[in-house]
Amino acid sequence: MNRLNREQMAARVARDIPEGAYVNLGIGLPTRVADFLPGDREIFLQSENGLLGMGPAPAPGEEDPELINAGKQPVTLLAGGCYFHHADSFAMMRGGHLDICVLGAFQVSTHGDLANWHTGEPGAIPAVGGAMDLAIGAKRTLVMMELLTKQGQSKLVEQCTYPLTGLRCVLRVYTDLAVFDLGADGARVVEMVDGLTIDDLSRLTGLPLARADQAQAI
Amino acid sequence: MNRLNREQMAARVARDIPEGAYVNLGIGLPTRVADFLPGDREIFLQSENGLLGMGPAPAPGEEDPELINAGKQPVTLLAGGCYFHHADSFAMMRGGHLDICVLGAFQVSTHGDLANWHTGEPGAIPAVGGAMDLAIGAKRTLVMMELLTKQGQSKLVEQCTYPLTGLRCVLRVYTDLAVFDLGADGARVVEMVDGLTIDDLSRLTGLPLARADQAQAI
Amino acid sequence: MIDKSFADIGAAVADIFDGASIMIGGFGTAGMPDELIDALIARQVGDLTIISNNAGNGEAGVAALIKAGRVSKVICSFPRQSDSHHFDARYRAGEIELELVPQGNLAARIQAAGAGLGAIFTPTGFGTLLAEGKETRTIDGKDYVLEYPIGADFALIKALKGDRWGNLVYSKTARNFGPIMAMAAKTTLAQVSQIVPLGALDPEVVVTPGIFVQRVVAVAAAPAPAGSGESQ
Amino acid sequence: MIDKSFADIGAAVADIFDGASIMIGGFGTAGMPDELIDALIARQVGDLTIISNNAGNGEAGVAALIKAGRVSKVICSFPRQSDSHHFDARYRAGEIELELVPQGNLAARIQAAGAGLGAIFTPTGFGTLLAEGKETRTIDGKDYVLEYPIGADFALIKALKGDRWGNLVYSKTARNFGPIMAMAAKTTLAQVSQIVPLGALDPEVVVTPGIFVQRVVAVAAAPAPAGSGESQ
Numbered sequence: 001m002n003r004l005n006r007e008q009m010a011a012r013v014a015r016d017i018p019e020g021a022y023v024n025l026g027i028g029l030p031t032r033v034a035d036f037l038p039g040d041r042e043i044f045l046q047s048e049n050g051l052l053g054m055g056p057a058p059a060p061g062e063e064d065p066e067l068i069n070a071g072k073q074p075v076t077l078l079a080g081g082c083y084f085h086h087a088d089s090f091a092m093m094r095g096g097h098l099d100i101c102v103l104g105a106f107q108v109s110t111h112g113d114l115a116n117w118h119t120g121e122p123g124a125i126p127a128v129g130g131a132m133d134l135a136i137g138a139k140r141t142l143v144m145m146e147l148l149t150k151q152g153q154s155k156l157v158e159q160c161t162y163p164l165t166g167l168r169c170v171l172r173v174y175t176d177l178a179v180f181d182l183g184a185d186g187a188r189v190v191e192m193v194d195g196l197t198i199d200d201l202s203r204l205t206g207l208p209l210a211r212a213d214q215a216q217a218i
Numbered sequence: 219m220n221r222l223n224r225e226q227m228a229a230r231v232a233r234d235i236p237e238g239a240y241v242n243l244g245i246g247l248p249t250r251v252a253d254f255l256p257g258d259r260e261i262f263l264q265s266e267n268g269l270l271g272m273g274p275a276p277a278p279g280e281e282d283p284e285l286i287n288a289g290k291q292p293v294t295l296l297a298g299g300c301y302f303h304h305a306d307s308f309a310m311m312r313g314g315h316l317d318i319c320v321l322g323a324f325q326v327s328t329h330g331d332l333a334n335w336h337t338g339e340p341g342a343i344p345a346v347g348g349a350m351d352l353a354i355g356a357k358r359t360l361v362m363m364e365l366l367t368k369q370g371q372s373k374l375v376e377q378c379t380y381p382l383t384g385l386r387c388v389l390r391v392y393t394d395l396a397v398f399d400l401g402a403d404g405a406r407v408v409e410m411v412d413g414l415t416i417d418d419l420s421r422l423t424g425l426p427l428a429r430a431d432q433a434q435a436i
Numbered sequence: 437m438i439d440k441s442f443a444d445i446g447a448a449v450a451d452i453f454d455g456a457s458i459m460i461g462g463f464g465t466a467g468m469p470d471e472l473i474d475a476l477i478a479r480q481v482g483d484l485t486i487i488s489n490n491a492g493n494g495e496a497g498v499a500a501l502i503k504a505g506r507v508s509k510v511i512c513s514f515p516r517q518s519d520s521h522h523f524d525a526r527y528r529a530g531e532i533e534l535e536l537v538p539q540g541n542l543a544a545r546i547q548a549a550g551a552g553l554g555a556i557f558t559p560t561g562f563g564t565l566l567a568e569g570k571e572t573r574t575i576d577g578k579d580y581v582l583e584y585p586i587g588a589d590f591a592l593i594k595a596l597k598g599d600r601w602g603n604l605v606y607s608k609t610a611r612n613f614g615p616i617m618a619m620a621a622k623t624t625l626a627q628v629s630q631i632v633p634l635g636a637l638d639p640e641v642v643v644t645p646g647i648f649v650q651r652v653v654a655v656a657a658a659p660a661p662a663g664s665g666e667s668q
Numbered sequence: 669m670i671d672k673s674f675a676d677i678g679a680a681v682a683d684i685f686d687g688a689s690i691m692i693g694g695f696g697t698a699g700m701p702d703e704l705i706d707a708l709i710a711r712q713v714g715d716l717t718i719i720s721n722n723a724g725n726g727e728a729g730v731a732a733l734i735k736a737g738r739v740s741k742v743i744c745s746f747p748r749q750s751d752s753h754h755f756d757a758r759y760r761a762g763e764i765e766l767e768l769v770p771q772g773n774l775a776a777r778i779q780a781a782g783a784g785l786g787a788i789f790t791p792t793g794f795g796t797l798l799a800e801g802k803e804t805r806t807i808d809g810k811d812y813v814l815e816y817p818i819g820a821d822f823a824l825i826k827a828l829k830g831d832r833w834g835n836l837v838y839s840k841t842a843r844n845f846g847p848i849m850a851m852a853a854k855t856t857l858a859q860v861s862q863i864v865p866l867g868a869l870d871p872e873v874v875v876t877p878g879i880f881v882q883r884v885v886a887v888a889a890a891p892a893p894a895g896s897g898e899s900q
Contacts, residue, residue, distance in 0.1 A: 020438045022647050042438040044601075044647065048771065049695040050841050052645050053601075065697060066842040072696040079635030080601045082642035083840055085847040085875070086695075086721075087551070087779040090772035091619060094552035094791055097647050118797070125759060126768050127748035132792045133772030137552060167795040167811075238670045240879050260670040262833075262879065266539065267463040268609050270877050271833070283465060284610040290464040297867030298833045300874035301608055303615040303643070304463075304489075305547040305783070308540035309851060312559055312784035315879050336565070343527060344536050345516035350560045351540030355784060385563040385579075544783065551776065554805065554812035557786035573786065575816070580786035584807070605872065640837065641873040 002193045004176045004218065011036040012218060013102055013144050013174050017043055021099040022092075024048065024134055027071040029144055030102040046098060048130045050089045053081020070130065093130070093137040101138035103131070105145045105173075107160045110180075110187040110207060112170040114143065115162035128165075135166030147175035147204065154205035156180060156187060177201065181212060188212040220411045222394040222436065229254040230436060231320055231362050231392050235261055239317040240310075242266065242352055245289040247362055248320040264316060266348045268307045271299020288348065311348070311355040319356035321349070323363045323391075325378045328398075328405040328425060330388040332361065333380035346383075353384030365393035365422065372423040374398060374405060395419065399430060406430040439600040441631050441652045445475040448625050448651045452590055454481045459546070459617040460488040460498055461593035467610035468497040469594040469627045471655040476592070482506045487546070487588055489539060489613060491515035491523035502526055511586065513539035538566060541583055543616060549585035550619025550648075558583050591621030595644070598628040599635075602649030603642045611643065618648040625651045671832040673863050673884045677707040680857050680883045684822055686713045691778070691849040692720040692730055693825035699842035700729040701826040701859045703887040708824070714738045719778070719820055721771065721845060723747035723755035734758055743818065745771035770798060773815050775848060781817035782851025782880075790815050823853030827876070830860040831867075834881030835874045843875065850880040857883045 004012065006029060014036035017023055022044045025031050034056070037043050045054040047069040054069060055076035063074035077083075092098060107115040117131045118124065135141055145155055156173060172190070173180045178201055179191040188210045189198060194217055202209045222230065224247060232254035235241055240262045243249050252274070255261050263272040265287040272287060273294035281292035295301075310316060325333040335349045336342070353359055363373055374391060390408070391398045396419055397409040406428045407416055412435055420427045442448040449472065452458070458476075462468030477500060484507050491510045492499030501507055503522040510532055515523050526532040537545070538560045548556050557580035561567040571582040593614040595604040604626055606614055618624040626644075631654045674680040681704065684690070690708075694700030709732060716739050723742045724731030733739055735754040742764055747755050758764040769777070770792045780788050789812035793799040803814040825846040827836040836858055838846055850856040858876075863886045 046647070047841075049698070050844050051639075052647055053639075064840065066699070066840045068696060068698050068841055072698075077639055077840075080599060080603065080646070082603055082637070082639040082645050083838075083843055084642075084645055085843050086771075086775040086845045087848045088645075090775045091547075091551035092645075092647055094772050094776075095550050095619065096552060097619075123760075125748040125756060125766075127746045128768055128770050128798065129746040130771040132770040132796060132798070136791050136794075137772075163797045164795055264879070265609075267466070268612050269871075270879055271871075282608065284467070284608040286464060286466050286609055290466075295608075295871055298831060298835065298878070300835055300869070300871040300877050301606075301611055302874075302877055303611050304539075304543040304613045305616045306877075308543045309779075309783035310877075310879055312540050312544075313782050313851065314784060315851075341528075343516040343524060343534075345514045346536055346538050346566065347514040348539040350538040350564060350566070354559050354562075355540075381565045382563060544785070548788075552791055553776070554789035554791065554807040554810065556780075556788050559784055559786065575786040578786065608872075638873075640840075641870075 002195065004193060006032065009144055009174055009176055013142065017100060019043065022046060022097065023100045024093065024098055024138065026103040026134060028104045030104055031071060033102055046092060048089050048093060050084050050086060051077060051081060053078040090133055093133050096137060096139060098138040100140045100142060101134045102142045102144060103134060105143045105155065106162045107155050107157050108143050108170050108173050108182070109157055109160050110182055111184055112168040112182040113160050114165045114170050115160040117165045118163045120163050131165050135169045140171050141169045142172045142174065143170050144174040147177045156205050156207065158207060179218065186210065191216055191218040193218050220413065222411060224250065227362055227392055227394055231360065235318060237261065240264060240315065241318045242311065242316050242356065244321040244352060246322045248322055249289060251320055264310060266307050266311060268302050268304060269295060269299060271296040308351055311351050314355060314357060316356040318358050318360060319352045320360045320362060321352060323361045323373065324380045325373050325375050326361050326388050326391050326400070327375055327378050328400055329402055330386040330400040331378050332383045332388050333378040335383045336381045338381050349383050353387045358389050359387045360390050360392065361388050362392040365395045374423050374425065376425060397436065404428065409434055409436040411436050440602045440650060441600050445471060445653045445655070446478065448653045449475045449479060452476060452479065452481055455483045456590060457485040457487065457588040459588040459591040459621050460486055461612065461614040461617055462497065463489050463609065463612040464493065465497065467594050467612050467614060469592045470497050472592040472625055472627050472653065473497050473501055477501055477504050477506065483508045485509040485511065487511045487586060489513055489542065490517060491520055493517045493519045499523070502532070507532055509533040509535065511535040511537060513537055513542050536566060545583050545586040546613070546616045546620045549587035550616060553585060555582055555584050557581070586620065588621045589623065591617040591624040593617055593624065593626050595626050595628045597630045597632050597637065598626055598652040599632050599637055601634060602646030602652055603637050604628065604644040604649060605637060605641060606643055615644045618644045623650045624648055625653065627653045627655045630654060672834045672882060673832050677703060677885045677887065678710065680885045681707045681711060684708060684711065684713055687715045688822060689717040689719065689820040691820040691823040691853050692718055693844065693846040693849055694729065695721050695841065695844040696725065697729065699826050699844050699846060701824045702729045704824040704857055704859050704885065705729050705733055709733055709736050709738065715740045717741040717743065719743045719818060721745055721774065722749060723752055725749045725751045731755070734764070739764055741765040741767065743767040743769060745769055745774050768798060777815050777818040778845070778848045778852045781819035782848060785817060787814055787816050789813070818852065820853045821855065823849040823856040825849055825856065825858050827858050827860045829862045829864050829869065830858055830884040831864050831869055833866060834878030834884055835869050836860065836876040836881060837869060837873060838875055847876045850876045855882045856880055857885065859885045859887045862886060
């Protein structure tokens with residue numbers, strides 16, 4: 001069984017981002033998707049702190065403290081990119097102008113609920129940032145995450161137990177073992193890694209899983 | 219009795235506009251106030267079609283069809299002026315950022331209701347423009363108008379009979395015969411032209427009128 | 437490579453359909469996308485809903501569209517002008533429906549559509565004819581009217597310069613509704629005096645980011661009217 | 669002559685009072701008005717409500733204000749960061765109240781305050797903990813939460829250049845909340861790297877018109893941190 005590593009997961013997501021797409025890549029794992037976007041495809045990366053047309057990290061010594069991404073890392077701006085204020089930036093996100101948003105998750109439910117901002121632990125200081133805006137604003141909200149926690153529990157669930165970020169907002173989940181489409185009818189397996197069966201996935205997740213008509217190997 | 223002409227009315231209003239004020243002058247008669255603002259006082263004129271720091275009309279031959287005021291007349295921009303889009307422009311007006319707005323009126327009620335957009339005549343095509351936004355948005359909404367119609371009816375009234383532009387929004391009315399402060403208690407006469415008495419004004423307007431404590435000649 | 441520029445203005449408007457809602461920028465003639473409107477008139481589509489500040493004046497722009505009989509409804513703040521005779525005639529003939537919206541509500545509702553808000557409580561119009569039948573609420577002692585977003589299938593706007601990604605800058609008061617209409621329409625068409633190479637627009641001064649613009653068409657700058665000075 | 673520039677940064681903050689609500693620009697350290705905050709710390713006012721995206725990180729800016737014990741409430745979207753230890757400690761000690769607001773709602777509520785709206789129905793947060801107890805409504809099949817404007821007594825923001833009328837331009841992503849906070853606060857203080865003569869800012873590229881800015885203070889541009897390139 002060829003479980004995907006994080007780079008392979010990022011590469012798999014990148015494959016589904018078409019030329020011309022306006023995309024926000026969430027903090028953490030989704031940020032890596034940028035490294036796998038083919039250079040011959042013009043794709044517009046937005047960062048919610050006010051830039052569109054985000055380029056790669058600057059060369060060492062070229063960092064500008066006033067040119068950062070939402071993760072507060074130094075970035076660059078492509079020719080043709082631009083800056084704008086926070087209300088315009090979130091208008092892009094909430095007004096349905098982004099084609100794709102890729103987010104990490106603690107849990108995703110089979111009908112598309114997302115939990116990725118708060119573990120709900122007592123004593124934890126909550127912080128939400130732009131997570132809730134991203135979850136509900138883009139035309140397509142995608143999640144990338146490992147399917148199982150370190151303790152082996154499925155993060156794809158019937159009902160999220162962590163506090164929700166958004167309701168019925170996730171259309172597709174990319175994991176290290178399979179790709180799932182979500183919807184009112186539940187989760188359908190679009191792709192699996194070699195050597196895995198639907199039954200295996202159902203056992204690992206504890207979920208009834210249907211196979212998409214066009215399901216194939218990742 | 220020295221009834222003020224329109225230039226004198228404009229000059230009278232201009233006297234009350236302090237240095238540093240952000241001001242919108244409505245279409246028509248109020249536009250003339252600009253001609254009487256003293257040159258040594260920096261006053262910021264806003265036009266709702268997207269400019270702040272409006273200057274005088276351009277010299278003949280210097281008109282720019284893309285540099286106009288809300289009345290669609292060619293204007294100029296002062297050094298230090300700037301352009302912005304319509305939502306930001308109306309945010310200035312509706313968000314309480316303008317200090318003073320000067321409007322014309324069909325009628326004003328003694329408690330500050332304004333009617334200046336529509337005669338209510340059947341068959342008239344209604345047009346409101348920015349009148350309702352201006353009426354309610356500025357810190358001080360002022361009206362300048364002749365006190366009487368050509369038929370001798372008072373335009374300062376107990377209750378407006380024309381369709382309203384805004385409720386309880388006008389603080390002061392400058393007319394050719396007197397200046398009135400308005401409020402919940404009704405109209406108080408702040409100034410009158412020489413040779414006029416409160417009784418004369420009450421008779422002309424058909425209104426009970428109080429004299430402001432500091433009332434004086436215009 | 438993404439290139440939103442259209443060499444053929446007719447191709448840029450080719451998918452505008454019967455019954456479409458169309459925002460048209462401009463305040464008076466400043467910022468009026470006359471050439472895009474002419475291209476639209478050349479297509480035989482009608483029953484259009486036009487969202488614009490005015491209902492056309494003179495013979496060009498929105499006035500020409502109305503004259504051609506393509507407009508069934510106008511949403512605007514100020515239809516009646518000294519030279520709005522084409523609108524006036526169609527309106528009096530009962531051929532055009534008018535939804536009159538205070539200018540600030542128009543701007544705010546367009547901006548709300550672009551920003552994804554569901555509705556806004558606005559201060560303008562409370563207690564007037566234009567708020568009749570609308571939900572109202574007193575908030576912190578002040579009265580507001582509930583207004584809904586205004587979006588559109590298309591926006592036709594005029595800018596000064598654009599690039600192949602759709603970034604735009606404007607000229608003076610011709611900016612007016614352009615930036616917010618670009619955000620509120622599903623498909624935004626911008627006519628510009630000049631298409632510049634990518635990167636030629638300073639990223640600090642782009643007014644409309646390309647994400648809000650789907651098509652850019654260069655039109656020859658109109659010759660300056662007699663007696664007018666620079667008109668970039 | 670109107671001159672909003674202050675030579676003395678202490679004089680610029682001299683009327684900030686106990687219990688004031690203060691918006692502070694910046695996203696992380698980009699756009700954080702450190703010098704204005706230092707001047708505020710030098711005054712002995714407390715019980716402040718801070719509205720900012722973060723609750724301070726490291727030792728400067730909002731973190732220093734919190735460390736100094738001047739803050740009783742924070743309204744922000746993202747308080748918890750790897751180096752937000754001053755906030756964390758005060759919060760866990762029960763000394764600071766936290767109102768957590770999704771970032772887009774924060775921006776929209778600040779913008780609504782500046783624009784004079786009474787309330788907005790926003791799509792973000794519906795069905796989550798952060799909308800608990802709030803009014804909701806389904807509009808055109810989509811669910812929204814009613815949110816109220818956030819204004820403030822003061823805004824402290826950082827821009828690149830300003831003039832004596834208060835016009836501002838910004839630098840890159842340091843722009844972030846500056847323009848909308850300037851619109852939402854009763855009194856806006858902008859620190860800039862340079863005060864330029866009136867007319868030096870192109871009227872087409874002014875981001876914040878002077879009407880939204882009451883005071884402008886020039887601060888020396890910080891020396892570029894070791895290993896950093898240009899930092900205009």
